[in-house]
Amino acid sequence: MNRQEIIRQIKSKRSFLCIGLDSDINNIPKHLLDFDDPIFEFNKQIINATKDLCVAYKPNIAFYESMGVSGWNSLQKTLDYIPENIFTIADAKRGDIENTSNMYAKAFFKNMNFDSVTVTPYMGEDSVTPFLEFKDKWAIVLALTSNKGGLDFQKIESKDGKQLFEKVLETSQTWGTDKNMMYVVGSTRSEQLSEIREIIPNHFLLVPGVGVQGGSVEEVAKYGMNDECGLIVNSSRGIIYASTEVDFAEKAREEAKKLQFKMDILLSEKGI
Secondary structure, eight states: OOHHHHHHHHHHHTOOEEEEOOOOTTTSOGGGGGSSSHHHHHHHHHHHHHTTTOSEEEOBTHHHHTTTHHHHHHHHHHHHHSOTTSEEEEEEEEOOSHHHHHHHHIIIIIISOOSEEEEOOTTOHHHHGGGGSSTTOEEEEEEEOSSGGGGGTTTOBOTTSOBHHHHHHHHHTTTOOTTTEEEEEOGGGGGGHHHHHHHOSSSOEEEOOBSTTOBOHHHHHHHHOBTTBOEEEEEOHHHHTSOSSTTHHHHHHHHHHHHHHHHHHHHHHTTO
């Protein structure tokens, strides 16, 4: 999916919502365990209930690969079920030496046909560029994450006073463009989005952490939205686990609708 297609979806749906399909067999409603593939059935009902409210789905790969072959099968069926006009993100956080990254890129882009994959940049250019060689595919580079441990390294200052995440943003811009590379910036770091926008004014930002982790979509939009929106804001547990009863899909839709309603207002205020 190319940049203009993503922007069109944002405008038509009045939403920049991404729903994280962090589907855990231990947390899904118990009645689904009677199905042959409980994880896929859970995902399918979530997708049916929310596909008109979001522009992206983001399966966290760990929840699937932890189940072995059956998990990979559930993931592929989920990916095949997602409508073609919705952006798909493999939240895999891959990144290794060039020949290994090339294999990761083939796995997610060629074999599974995801639109994007999250990548770690800390092994440098050759660990990321293999993901940038596929037409209309995206590398989503980790920059400033919302987890507590993200502060252990990402904000270390160098001698010139720049923090590590700023170095990542500045250096990685030479590897790709705003048409094939995005960045992960956690919503609990929203106060720094203005600084980030000074470095990368045009790139899309994937912003996790809204909902259970305490991030605010209003704060994210205030500091991070650009003239084309430039945001994909993710909520996972706050939507998909809104209920663990038979009504789980209906409750997920209610939570997604609350975020989409806010996003519609924020887009209108920006003139989008």
